[in-house]
Amino acid sequence: MRLPTLRRTRSVEPGAFSGTARLDRRTKRLVGRLRPGDIAIIDHVDIDRVAADSLVAVGVAAVLNVKPSISGRYPNLGPEVLIQAGIVLIDDLGEEVFDRINEGDLISIEGDTVLLDGEPVATGIQQDTQTVAAAMADAREGLSVQLEAFAANTMDYLKQERDLLLDGVGVPDVETQISGRHVLIVVRGYDYKADLDVLRPYIREFKPVLIGVDGGADALVETGYTPDIIIGDMDSVTDDVLRCGAEVIVHAYPDGRAPGLDRVHGLGVPAVTFPAAATSEDLAMLLADDKGATLIVAVGTHANLVEFLDKGRGGMASTFLTRLKVGGKLVDAKGVSRLYKQNISGSSLLLLVLSAVAAMASAVAVSTVGRAYLSVVSEWWDNLVFQLGQLF
Known part of the structure; x- marks a missing residue:
């Protein structure tokens, strides 16, 4: 059941953004409902790489985790994937987020704060490259x-x-x-x-x-x-x-x-x-x-x-x-x-085509049928040029 919140008008800070909230305590189940630009709200301790890859693939704008994305038990790979993809990741928002925000609500994010109708509903820890790297280093010590x-x-x-x-x-x-x-x-x-x-x-x-x-x-x-x-x-x-x-x-x-x-x-x-x-x-x-x-x-x-x-x-x-x-x-x-995986450059492809054309031209030039064909084509071209000259 949603907790009551006071509705006050509040201007959105520069750099803040909004999106449609999608919630589920199972990330795998949530991914099927997400659309590009949505804000995913999850309950996922130690986000793994598979879950992160699936969130990146659907193009979410942000991931709000009510639990720590890196608990320190081991160096999990998911948070780094999200940060490298440019997705905002905010941790430790608390279980009450699932009570205060409903599926489909339009919510805003300002720094580490989540707002609903302009009113703050939760504050967490915004992760970035440095914080994730530090947490991963600590996690490796407990491996x-x-x-x-x-x-x-x-x-x-x-x-x-x-x-x-x-x-x-x-x-x-x-x-x-x-x-x-x-x-x-x-x-x-x-x-x-x-x-x-x-x-x-x-x-x-x-x-x-x-x-x-x-x-x-x-x-x-x-x-x-x-x-x-x-x-x-x-x-x-x-x-x-x-x-x-x-x-x-x-x-x-x-x-x-x-x-x-x-x-x-x-x-x-x-x-x-x-x-x-x-x-x-x-x-x-x-x-x-x-x-x-x-x-x-x-x-x-x-x-x-x-x-x-x-x-x-x-x-x-x-x-x-x-x-x-x-x-x-x-x-x-x-x-x-x-x-x-092999990458073929444009110059290599052009060289391949030119080599094939040269080989075909050589084959035509040295064969009897090829020379006869070239003679016919040459005569046709001369006639075409002559007729065009007559017209102009």
Whole structure:
């Protein structure tokens, strides 16, 4: 319920700006409602890079966080991405922001202060390049504590999901033929667009099984492909993509509860559940491995320790063990776009065209047919010049 506020007329300071407020405590869910120029209000401790990339992609004007964007637990990458993109980031605004501002309200920002109808409703800490760099330096000092926690989470997961990791217990049956084929797993994560673009020739040649992990299914459709399997908790895949004809596997809690199952059944789409404590991207890899895939290509997934920690949850320990389980089958597409990206200069392109024209001219000049053709063209040109001379 909104708290009452006094309405007073107040002039807007130079350099201040306004925008439409969009609120959600889950950043991933909010992104689907954002439009360019909106002001995103979130509840996100330690903004990770994937969340920041999604906010940059929709073109928000500012991000207002009721929590610290860098708590100091580990050096998360999101705030730096936002600042480099020129997006205003204000932290520690307090939980009351969600009570005082409604979805669609026109709000203004002056420095570190948020105003509604000209009246201040919250004040936080405006981040910039220097403050983010200082906070990141402090966070790196506490990285050893996070490494110990990560190791502990890994052992807990190993005990909890030993049967799944070692024997594939709980992996659901699928109709899609996977055995003996390549599998391409797409997560809407780091550099997924660039990697998908680079992988077009590979997809065309090998025709791998396409598995979309939640919003990764939308990424496949946006790139022009239809996923064969969609797996996840169904909180970021769109209704239209769920109806595309792919097999749907809903990620469930270890006790069998699957909140996303009701949504899928409400759309009239058949689905099975996959109960596990792992992340959805891990389940996709374990499914592909269990069903006999010869190669697993991962797009947008987490590949190193920094990315595991940047995700900001203990469950990322499962990804470490999953990668050990899948072993040599797994190939990360991350970075492929940078490895094979080539820039052709205009002068090089012009030289290539001129070389081709010269080669064609030489071929025509030395052949009998070519000389006869040149003779005809020359005679036609002389006649044209003569007729033009007669006219003028």
